[in-house]
Amino acid sequence: MAALPMHEPLSDDLRRFILTSVPSVPYLEAILQFHAPPRAPRSAASLAAVLYIGESAAQALITALAVAGIVRKLPHDAEDRHEYAPADPAMAAMIDRLVRAYTSDLVGVTRLIHDATQRSAQRFSDAFKFGKGS
Template structure:
């Protein structure tokens, strides 16, 4: 892999599955916890976000099938092997090409925000 390039499969994964850097950081934190359950408060403190934000990130992880929640907290537990492999590939690129990957994530979230804003602009004009 060349410096500064992200493989196509990882790029597609980012564009379709990683809505924000905090979300990626939350999932990667739990992934590094090797099956240990973390509370929303622990995740909030580790990511320097409020507990409400941590709960939203963790809830999204549960919804997308990458995290599992039980009475002890949240764990990294992808619903299938394909999702686990996608996160493994993403984690490798995130570690080795942090700037390029975060720019890709930010570009995606900015584009989504612009599309959302444009939808309201179009509604007002009609």
């Protein structure tokens, strides 16, 4: 039986970036679509088609990526397309590392994102619980 390939553990700074800056797997998948060669501009419709999501969900992802400084809107574009354009070299380097990590350890990165999402949902839920003495 062949051994499974070993994955390099995520560095602390990359792990922190994922936990603080990647709210969902679809968000990460949208980053991958903009990052992948050829780095062609994308509309909400084209992103929706490759991610198998609705166009409004794709538009929400694009808006979130633009706010985060990962993509920018093409000026004077009738199709309202965006292109990959990290705000600075440090962001570009971190995204490159994220893409490599996801490519080599899809399950590990996905679990980290899901665990963070689940913890956030649990904290939100816990905020509405009342103690027995209330």
